Amino acid sequence: MLHLALFLIFGVIAVVGAINLIAQTHPINSALSLVVVMGSLAAEYLLLGAEFLGAIQVIVYAGAIMVLFVFTIMLLNAGAEEQTRGSKVAIIIGIPGMVIGSVAVAWALIRAHTGAEVPVGSLYGSAQGIGHLLFRDFLLPFEITSVLILIAIMGAVVLARRES
Amino acid sequence: MAMPLHQFFTSTDYLLSLPMIMLALFGMGVLIIDLLLPPEWKRANAWTALVGLVFSAIAVYKVQIADRIAEAHGQAGSFVGFGGSLVADRFAIYFYYLFLAGAAIAILMSVKYLEIEREQHGEFYALVLFSVIGMMCMASGYDIVLLFVGLELMALSTYVLVGFLRRDQRSNEAALKYLLLGAFSSGIFAYGLSLFYGLAGSTNLGQIALTLEQHFLANPKDPVAILALLTTATGLLFKIAAVPFHQWAPDAYEGAPTSITGYMSVAVKAAGWALLLRIFLYMLYPLRPIYLPMIIFVSLATLTAGNLAALTQSNLKRLLAYSSIAHVGYMLLGLVAGNTNNASSTGIKGIMVYLLVYTFMNLGAFAVITSLRRRDIIGDEIDDIAGLMFKAPTEAILMLVFLLSLAGIPPLAGFWGKYFIFLSLIESGHYALATVAVLYAVLGLYYYMRIANAMFMRRAETAEPVSLSPGLRLALAITALGTVIIGIFPEVFLRAAAWSLSVPQASAVAGLLK
Amino acid sequence: MPANYVPIFIFIAIIAVALPVTLLAAKLIRPDNPQKTKAMPYECGVDPIGDARARYTVRFYIIAILFVVFDVETIFLFPWAVQYKALGLFGLAEMLVFLAILIVGYVWVWKKGALEWI
Numbered sequence: 001m002l003h004l005a006l007f008l009i010f011g012v013i014a015v016v017g018a019i020n021l022i023a024q025t026h027p028i029n030s031a032l033s034l035v036v037v038m039g040s041l042a043a044e045y046l047l048l049g050a051e052f053l054g055a056i057q058v059i060v061y062a063g064a065i066m067v068l069f070v071f072t073i074m075l076l077n078a079g080a081e082e083q084t085r086g087s088k089v090a091i092i093i094g095i096p097g098m099v100i101g102s103v104a105v106a107w108a109l110i111r112a113h114t115g116a117e118v119p120v121g122s123l124y125g126s127a128q129g130i131g132h133l134l135f136r137d138f139l140l141p142f143e144i145t146s147v148l149i150l151i152a153i154m155g156a157v158v159l160a161r162r163e164s
Numbered sequence: 165m166a167m168p169l170h171q172f173f174t175s176t177d178y179l180l181s182l183p184m185i186m187l188a189l190f191g192m193g194v195l196i197i198d199l200l201l202p203p204e205w206k207r208a209n210a211w212t213a214l215v216g217l218v219f220s221a222i223a224v225y226k227v228q229i230a231d232r233i234a235e236a237h238g239q240a241g242s243f244v245g246f247g248g249s250l251v252a253d254r255f256a257i258y259f260y261y262l263f264l265a266g267a268a269i270a271i272l273m274s275v276k277y278l279e280i281e282r283e284q285h286g287e288f289y290a291l292v293l294f295s296v297i298g299m300m301c302m303a304s305g306y307d308i309v310l311l312f313v314g315l316e317l318m319a320l321s322t323y324v325l326v327g328f329l330r331r332d333q334r335s336n337e338a339a340l341k342y343l344l345l346g347a348f349s350s351g352i353f354a355y356g357l358s359l360f361y362g363l364a365g366s367t368n369l370g371q372i373a374l375t376l377e378q379h380f381l382a383n384p385k386d387p388v389a390i391l392a393l394l395t396t397a398t399g400l401l402f403k404i405a406a407v408p409f410h411q412w413a414p415d416a417y418e419g420a421p422t423s424i425t426g427y428m429s430v431a432v433k434a435a436g437w438a439l440l441l442r443i444f445l446y447m448l449y450p451l452r453p454i455y456l457p458m459i460i461f462v463s464l465a466t467l468t469a470g471n472l473a474a475l476t477q478s479n480l481k482r483l484l485a486y487s488s489i490a491h492v493g494y495m496l497l498g499l500v501a502g503n504t505n506n507a508s509s510t511g512i513k514g515i516m517v518y519l520l521v522y523t524f525m526n527l528g529a530f531a532v533i534t535s536l537r538r539r540d541i542i543g544d545e546i547d548d549i550a551g552l553m554f555k556a557p558t559e560a561i562l563m564l565v566f567l568l569s570l571a572g573i574p575p576l577a578g579f580w581g582k583y584f585i586f587l588s589l590i591e592s593g594h595y596a597l598a599t600v601a602v603l604y605a606v607l608g609l610y611y612y613m614r615i616a617n618a619m620f621m622r623r624a625e626t627a628e629p630v631s632l633s634p635g636l637r638l639a640l641a642i643t644a645l646g647t648v649i650i651g652i653f654p655e656v657f658l659r660a661a662a663w664s665l666s667v668p669q670a671s672a673v674a675g676l677l678k
Numbered sequence: 679m680p681a682n683y684v685p686i687f688i689f690i691a692i693i694a695v696a697l698p699v700t701l702l703a704a705k706l707i708r709p710d711n712p713q714k715t716k717a718m719p720y721e722c723g724v725d726p727i728g729d730a731r732a733r734y735t736v737r738f739y740i741i742a743i744l745f746v747v748f749d750v751e752t753i754f755l756f757p758w759a760v761q762y763k764a765l766g767l768f769g770l771a772e773m774l775v776f777l778a779i780l781i782v783g784y785v786w787v788w789k790k791g792a793l794e795w796i
Contacts (some may be wrong), residue, residue, distance in 0.1 A: 043690075068742045071742045074734040074738075075738065111386075127756050128760050135768075136247075138309055139172055139247075140301075140310060141307075141313040144297065144313050144314065145313060145754070147191075148313065153786075156744060157790055158328065159327055159330070159339070160743075161330065192779065196785070196786070
């Protein structure tokens, strides 16, 4: 019961944070809202039994990625965004569209005829569990991931390299 | 307790991953060798990369031989590695060769081009090799995790390649647009896959298909399955640039380095198709009654938007981008052919043939456009190709061959792709769709002939000559020979396409009408 | 198990209450008469010049993104380290392949001069 209550509370925090992220006009404020979203998502993962993922979420997203976001905002020296006629149109079309979309998704998920329920924490959520899966069943995707990270390194340097 | 080594990485696993291991080794080799090379020797990177592609092709051939031996011993369909997550079946091997050929021709086209752009760096060739690893995972993956990681590997390298011309504003803009929309579509795709995992409790395609089949007998209209289908299909249609998810394609194609535009329109697109066919034929065949109307709508929209938008383009790369969208429309019709429950094997064979011939004819057209890039001339407008006949008659005639092939005129290669698609539509009674497709093919002839008209009937705008580098000459020769030979002697290639789909065990290609 | 994390959530709840309460209490209790000099940012006693929101150079970005990438790489070491005994020699070989590929990237970045500050 407490579990469900906590899950719902963090879910609401995440959604409110995400809405605030879009509503804020200054990018730094949006970035800080994103920290809230990432943090509450980490709590959600924890509550679902994905302990390792929750920790990673805090370390990588709420930590490293956020630093990168703030750096980029500083790099561009981005000020408050301006409202244009386009953004009015986006609000008029976007908000009803979003409401319809989320109602449809929620309706589909509630009406689901899924089979057996999985008790919380019964899947591989700990670091040991992840290690067990990652280094045995998902050996190939794991090694491919290292090439993926290599490409990320190359991409960063290629796209931001200086004139020489 | 310590597990023995051989349990999770057997000799079969090694053999099946050998083509990828080769590419990874040579890709890293290019990176390291590039550091040691003096600037005037940078083009040696291209040769290293080509050798890597050849070694990878040899490895693929070894897999093919091993496959044949396994079949001879009656173990067909069991050539599976990494705990069932990688399947090097004929389907995958066909695509492997296609990717390697596309990458090799693109590298040949790039050597001189990058020198003119003053961006001759080893990273370029390494990225091409790494992207092929991703494509191979997309073609042979039998597990949604591997498929997704492969997709991201390919997509990430392509984003960087598109933005490789850092001095060119268009290239940067194209990379950014492509990255944002690509990441967005990957997210939607991953959401759909996660829903399927939730429904089936497994990441294996075959397992998911089995569960979906049983699930659908009990609940024919489960909203979650439909939601998962819609999101997965959206992600896939984004990747192959089908309408209404095509807006990124013209911008990305126009801004990318010309050789990469060619590469994206053939190998990257073929990888997208490999993934789409894997998912639709092997995983989602129980949902065919639901996705069929959607695919019919998308293919008609793609044909209409692609062909109509191509009519008014003045930029060659943009025109070919819209024409490539239109070609996706024809290929989607191959998936439509068949009855409500099974795809027509002629239609799928048509898609395979189409992808093969498209690789040659489209890369050929882009090779000619690449040669128009000279010092101080960007050379991607229709005006730039005007009067090509009087400056470089060989190239003009080759371009005409590629254009006629793209339009589907017999006896060139492009005809066979369209022929099998139309045939499959007629076989399965979709007469209206077949008529529409033929009408659009006639419309396509008009905009291809606009380019031909500029080449043969108009006078050149500049006197700057057009010259061919050895690499480009080789690329043109390969693509031209491919286009003509497949056109005149199609039997062996048609047999290869049919071979890629014929699996000894009937259950392995599920949902395919024999 | 999620139950093990209940203390953390209790902790979060206490902070969520205590933080606004202390801030509010401070605002109510403290004397409040701001002046121009007082509100100025403190920079070692020297008058600040210009805006704090100056434009950063792109080098920060390269360093930051390389940090993130290698951070992600380290994440993969965690599950391997806690399972080290069970995975044994095979796991070690796997991890060495993984690291070898990334070390190539590291050497490349280094030699390309992307880590240099000039």
